[in-house]
Amino acid sequence: MRCPSCRESFAQAALAQCPRCKLTLRRLDTRFGTVPRHSRFVTDRSASLPLPDMRELRSLLSLFHRKFPQSIFSVFVMPRIEGGTIAEYLFWLANRARFSSIEATAGENFDILLGIDLRTRTAALQIGYGLENYLSERDLERALAQSSAAFAANDIPRGVRACVEFMMERMREAAVAVEERTTPAPSATSSPSEW
Ligand SMILES: [Zn+2]
Numbered sequence: 001m002r003c004p005s006c007r008e009s010f011a012q013a014a015l016a017q018c019p020r021c022k023l024t025l026r027r028l029d030t031r032f033g034t035v036p037r038h039s040r041f042v043t044d045r046s047a048s049l050p051l052p053d054m055r056e057l058r059s060l061l062s063l064f065h066r067k068f069p070q071s072i073f074s075v076f077v078m079p080r081i082e083g084g085t086i087a088e089y090l091f092w093l094a095n096r097a098r099f100s101s102i103e104a105t106a107g108e109n110f111d112i113l114l115g116i117d118l119r120t121r122t123a124a125l126q127i128g129y130g131l132e133n134y135l136s137e138r139d140l141e142r143a144l145a146q147s148s149a150a151f152a153a154n155d156i157p158r159g160v161r162a163c164v165e166f167m168m169e170r171m172r173e174a175a176v177a178v179e180e181r182t183t184p185a186p187s188a189t190s191s192p193s194e195w
Pocket residue numbers: 003004005006007008018019020021022023
């Protein structure tokens with residue numbers, strides 16, 4: 001995983017303290033306070049997304065969840081972030097809020113969070129530790145790059161859609177790759193065959 005503040009990467013399932021910048025979750029608690037109320041799939045704290053777009057995004061994210069039942073993709077649209085960056089905020093949310101219907105922590109967590117800070121015009125993507133085996137930092141950068149043109153044009157729904165669709169495709173590819181790794185190669189000798 002990577003530290004959301006200094007981007008230092010380190011191999012541990014949960015952040016105790018960042019070895020470089022000394023960030024801790026407790027420090028983020030003091031900066032961000034209490035976990036905000038959130039809705040299923042899309043939380044628009046800016047109250048700026050049109051209702052039809054919200055509906056469309058919810059149904060896309062619900063499709064995502066049907067395709068990948070272990071994973072919930074949640075989107076946060078924030079008017080601003082007080083006390084930190086969107087990357088820090090998402091990291092904190094991922095550790096403090098509960099998104100899955102099942103209790104999923106550490107290696108079992110396959111959830112995805114996309115956050116948009118409208119004031120600084122920045123976005124961040126955070127994945128559960130369980131997904132780090134399947135998706136790389138580069139995948140996340142590419143997913144965000146899909147959205148950047150739409151975000152720059154202030155079309156938040158289109159940007160979110162592009163990011164979700166990219167992630168859906170990457171998850172599908174990752175699932176296929178895992179299946180290929182775990183399926184035993186057909187045996188050359190033991191399978192009985194008819195003449
Ligand atoms: Zn750090």
